[in-house]
Amino acid sequence: MKKINKTQLKQLVEAALFVADKPLSRQQLRETVLSEFTVSERALSEVLKALVLDYQPRGIQLVEVASGYRFQSLDSLSPWLSLLWQETAPRYSRAMLETLALIAYRQPITRGEIEQVRGVAVSSNIIKTLTERDWIKVVGHKEVPGRPALYATTRGFLDYFSLTSLSELPSADAFAQMAEETDQAATASIQKEAPSELTDRANEINEAKSVTLND
């Protein structure tokens, strides 16, 4: 393992973050450009911090997102930078955004559960588009009849929205609170919507639920 001085380390990390096509984590930096060098965790942190500061007054910024560090343009410059491309940024329908929001806040969640909350069917197209964009993925199957797929968001989703973790999502707190309340009533509400055959069972559950709610 070779030694590397601070100036060289900074240049190398900087260049790597610039030429990589995607965000690079510390781990990835160590496994690639830094693999030949002895670099302490502290030295790497210091260099990254220095780079973040260096670019603060500039037109681009070094930011940390879910899958690592990346350089990106200053948010406020977007009206003019957009002029570099002919096509405008894609817009997403309310249906898609609500579905994505539910998956983000309630993951893992089934399609049925999304439909339950939204009160309307979720089109296969929405699920397909979100999957193709690499924003959501199937993380398992719920152990109920039909074993429906459980969806969760990906790192790509967080990267796209410039987030490092799900806890940074806006209104995350309100959701957490609601989720607590909903958890108790969730089973009951699914049954209640069901056709008449399930009415008996739904009533039973409703009774059980009212006990819970009155606690």
Added chain:
Amino acid sequence: MKKINKTQLKQLVEAALFVADKPLSRQQLRETVLSEFTVSERALSEVLKALVLDYQPRGIQLVEVASGYRFQSLDSLSPWLSLLWQETAPRYSRAMLETLALIAYRQPITRGEIEQVRGVAVSSNIIKTLTERDWIKVVGHKEVPGRPALYATTRGFLDYFSLTSLSELPSADAFAQMAEETDQAATASIQKEAPSELTDRANEINEAKSVTLND
């Protein structure tokens, strides 16, 4: 046409050069990101010059190429930056491993002799790959029509397998035992071979060999 101060102009030009997929000429900058602003030719030149200077000590540089300005990584960092693009070669085929094994155990050996044992042609690609990896080399030519090359293993081969000499290669006796172990580990490649049969064959080979050596 709006006015733009020097700091903003610099940020905008910098960000534009960074986010564009290709080099941008002054003309292109004026037609896109600067289209709303009144910018003198001199002001633009100054900003570009300042940016070139700003990045001189950094890991990436602003350079002017035929079609405009672009950022590119520092040439001296290339050996490490190359590590960002690692192509993992596919695992070696059975043909490749057998060829290597025959060269290791039967060296010096011609391609024809390998083919004789394996019963199939040895592709030039296999020889090329093993040579490029510095595991085998030509050590001479056999005095038969066509004077085929004689292959032997290299020091690099010994180093890779942590051997000090070829005599440390596991002997025939080890085959049966190894086959047995592998059978237990259910490795597909050797599964069909019954350990007892293998031992018999190994013994036969040993007998045949002693005859050869004694003539």
Added chain:
Amino acid sequence: MSETDSATEPSAVTAGSNEPVQQPLPLAFINGEAVIEKPQDLYIPPDALEVILESFEGPLDLLLYLIRKQKFDITTLPIADVTRQYMEYVEVMRELRLELAAEYLLMAAILAEIKSRLLLPRRSDDDDDEEDPRAELIRRLKEYELVKQAAEDLDSQPRLERDIFTVHVDTTESVAPVRVEPDVSLQELVLAFSQAMKRAEAFEHHTIEREALSTRERMSMILSMVSAAQYTPLESLFTPEEGKAGVIVTFLAILELVKESLLLCVQAGPYARIHVKLGSHEEDQQDSA
């Protein structure tokens, strides 16, 4: 669904006849302008209504809109008013023969059911178990409102392609992908050999043994030590430090090579030094190489 349909009809009628006259029904916003007209009094172009219908993300969204428009509190949901307004809206859609999503009819049925349960006299002994029939709907409305807000928040979150752009910096030409060679274990190698040998015919003398190996290794070594262009002193091929066994192996290897005409042995006269070089054919080979 037929049950749901039949349930919708009478409740719609009930809603209309039992309740006092309400404010004009606000249908929706079109381009930010609220459309507040009694649907039965005003001709609404079908196109416009489709826009209205499409502007709602389903029955919960429509209900929320009605509640907010009337400045009702979700938690004290005035079910009679909301139900009546909802039914009027659904009726207009039916009149205009718009394809009405089943979810809207299902909601109509739920509203009717809640209303009828509220109208039923309660038996005193049931009171403890009986929860407010509106509770579940209120919970769903609150939950949906939260999702709606979350979707809006998500949409205003700075995102790639629209607000932020990733940088693109080229490398210089000297950057080339690094090829990672596959790993091979010694065991794989030995097994490959045993497999190859297994397939080979027994009479072929493909031999393996420790001595043979070292002789053959020495043969390779000698071949790489000598050249075809010039003679190498024979003694330089021996390494006395190896001891007797090593010298013998080297000698055997030289004999084997000479036998195969790979090595030429030359002695100028009796007791003169013996020199070796690669076989005669090797000369051309070496020169051309």
